[in-house]
Amino acid sequence: HxxxxxxxxxxxxxxxxxxxxxxxxxxxxxxxxxxxxxxxxxxxxxxxxxxxxxxxxCSGERLDKRGHKIFTAKAPMRESLGAALIRFINSNEEKGYTLLDPMAGSGTILSEYLFQDQVNSKRHYNFENFPLFRKQAAQKVNILNDEIQRKALANDIDRDNIKAIKENLEGFDLEVTHGDFFKMEELSENNLVIVCNLPYGKRIKTQKNIHEFVNDFYAKAQKLGAKSAYAVMPETFIIDKKFKAMRSQRINNGGIWVQFVKVSYN
Structure with a gap:
C-alpha cells in the first residue's frame, strides 16, 4: 500500500x-x-x-476442517452435512443405538458417527513445529474424554464402495455387507437406527419413481426392525402420510435444498 x-x-x-x-x-x-x-x-x-x-x-490446516476418508464414491455427501445429520440423530435418540447405513457409498455418514468423539489433540497442526509452542505445558492440559463405544453397520450394492468403506473406516467396530437394501433380511439389533443419503434422481438414478423409492425405503426400514429411520432428501420429495415424518430445517447441499427427515416406528 x-x-x-x-x-x-x-x-x-x-x-x-x-x-x-x-x-x-x-x-x-x-x-x-x-x-x-x-x-x-x-x-x-x-x-x-x-x-x-x-x-x-504457523496455523496450518484449518481447525474446523472435517473429513477422514481417503476414498470417495459417486455423488458423495459433504462431511459437514454428515456431521450435522449425526447431531440431528443424537438429539432425537437415546445413547447406545446401532446405526445402519444401507446405501453407505464411501461411508461419510458412518465416518462422522464413529469419529464424532475424536478430539483435536489426535490431529497435527503446523504451530506444534515452532519453538514458541510450549509443547510440554500443552501436554499437561487434561482433556475430558467422553468417548463412547459405538457400533455401526454398512451396506452397499456397489463392490467398489464396499472396498472404499473398509479402507476409510479401518479399525472401527463396523460390520460391512454387500447387497441390495430392499432384499436385506430383518436384523436382530434391539436399538437399530437406519440412516441414508437417498439418491436425488439426478447424478444417481432410480429404476422406480423417486417418490415411490423414498416410501419403499421407510417401509423397508420398518420391516428390518428399526426403531426409526432418517434420510437426506430434497424438500420436494413426497412422503406417504402413513409415516410420522419429522423434518429438519432446510439445508443447501451443493445447490439442492434438502432436509433430514425422521420417521419413527414406535
Missing amino acids: NSRLFDDRKIIKAAKDAIADYQKAQPFKAKYNELTWSHPPIIFIRFEEDMCQVSID
Whole structure:
C-alpha cells in the first residue's frame, strides 16, 4: 500500500533468493526434515509505504476442517452435512443405538458417527513445529474424554464402495455387507437406527419413481426392525402420510435444498 515496490514477481524472487542464500550459509537442522506439516507454511510480505513486514502463518490446516476418508464414491455427501445429520440423530435418540447405513457409498455418514468423539489433540497442526509452542505445558492440559463405544453397520450394492468403506473406516467396530437394501433380511439389533443419503434422481438414478423409492425405503426400514429411520432428501420429495415424518430445517447441499427427515416406528 503506497509503496514504491510494486512488482510482485521481483519481490517474491528476492525473498526466495534470500532464503536460499541463508539456507546455504546456515543449513536447516536435520530434525527439520522429520517434521510433519499439515499445510505448507506461508510467508507473507506486506508493504506500507517504506515499511516492510515479514510474517509466517504457523496455523496450518484449518481447525474446523472435517473429513477422514481417503476414498470417495459417486455423488458423495459433504462431511459437514454428515456431521450435522449425526447431531440431528443424537438429539432425537437415546445413547447406545446401532446405526445402519444401507446405501453407505464411501461411508461419510458412518465416518462422522464413529469419529464424532475424536478430539483435536489426535490431529497435527503446523504451530506444534515452532519453538514458541510450549509443547510440554500443552501436554499437561487434561482433556475430558467422553468417548463412547459405538457400533455401526454398512451396506452397499456397489463392490467398489464396499472396498472404499473398509479402507476409510479401518479399525472401527463396523460390520460391512454387500447387497441390495430392499432384499436385506430383518436384523436382530434391539436399538437399530437406519440412516441414508437417498439418491436425488439426478447424478444417481432410480429404476422406480423417486417418490415411490423414498416410501419403499421407510417401509423397508420398518420391516428390518428399526426403531426409526432418517434420510437426506430434497424438500420436494413426497412422503406417504402413513409415516410420522419429522423434518429438519432446510439445508443447501451443493445447490439442492434438502432436509433430514425422521420417521419413527414406535
